[in-house]
Amino acid sequence: MANHKSALKRARQNEIRRLRNKGYKTRAKNVIKQVRSAADNNETEEARARLAEAVSTIQKAASKGVIHRNAAARKISRLYRRVNRATAA
Numbered sequence: 001m002a003n004h005k006s007a008l009k010r011a012r013q014n015e016i017r018r019l020r021n022k023g024y025k026t027r028a029k030n031v032i033k034q035v036r037s038a039a040d041n042n043e044t045e046e047a048r049a050r051l052a053e054a055v056s057t058i059q060k061a062a063s064k065g066v067i068h069r070n071a072a073a074r075k076i077s078r079l080y081r082r083v084n085r086a087t088a089a
Contacts, residue, residue, distance in 0.1 A: 024066040028075075031057045035079050039086040047083045054079055 002008045031054040038047035055076050062072035 021064075021066045024061040024064060028054075028058050028061045028067070032075065032079065036082060039082045042086060042089070044083075044087045047086060051079055051083050 002011050031050065035047060035050045035054045038050050058067075058072045058075055061067050062069045067075075
């Protein structure tokens with residue numbers, strides 16, 4: 001465990017940030033799951049509505065630095081592809 005005052009403060013800050021980041025990451029995973037589920041069940045309107053929410057959530061996580069911006073772009077791209085494929089079929 002940290003002994004110096006500054007190291008103790010750093011440990012407290014890291015814990016707060018870890019919990020905050022965990023929330024963003026969990027939210028992003030859940031909205032991705034919802035989009036995939038809607039697309040796989042051919043619920044096109046539902047999938048499109050969920051996709052808009054998912055894109056916003058993923059971009060917010062990327063802007064906060066929770067996930068890398070390229071990872072966010074990749075996730076969004078794959079969701080769009082999946083939804084477009086589901087609506088075309």
